[in-house]
Amino acid sequence: MRSLDVQAGSCGFSAKITVDKVDERHVRVEIESGCDQLTAMNHDLACLRWKGRGHEIFGPMSDSAVYRSASTHIHHTACPIPSAILKAIEVEVGAALPKNATITFVSGEPGSD
Numbered sequence: 001m002r003s004l005d006v007q008a009g010s011c012g013f014s015a016k017i018t019v020d021k022v023d024e025r026h027v028r029v030e031i032e033s034g035c036d037q038l039t040a041m042n043h044d045l046a047c048l049r050w051k052g053r054g055h056e057i058f059g060p061m062s063d064s065a066v067y068r069s070a071s072t073h074i075h076h077t078a079c080p081i082p083s084a085i086l087k088a089i090e091v092e093v094g095a096a097l098p099k100n101a102t103i104t105f106v107s108g109e110p111g112s113d
Contacts, residue, residue, distance in 0.1 A: 029088075
């Protein structure tokens with residue numbers, strides 16, 4: 001099981017994302033958040049095929065079950081949660097190392113304070 005916490009940004013919401021590798025081809029994703037748009041994705045992400053023919057996660061963004069669910073439920077296109085879900089899945093299935101990712105605005109530029 002892999003869990004991570006994400007601070008989504010100016011919306012003020014955070015999310016705890018938990019990914020469980022169910023078997024050699026499937027994962028389960030659960031999102032805990034005060035944001036109803038994020039938690040609405042839970043049903044879509046309850047069992048995803050990540051490996052083998054007909055996988056639903058890795059490949060073109062438009063084919064990813066995570067981004068399809070996000071496009072249905074999340075109204076803010078720049079929400080970082082879908083990307084965080086994919087990062088957590090990659091780590092849980094052994095396809096990536098657990099390295100933190102950040103977005104940092106440069107200080108002193110208009111709107112960065």
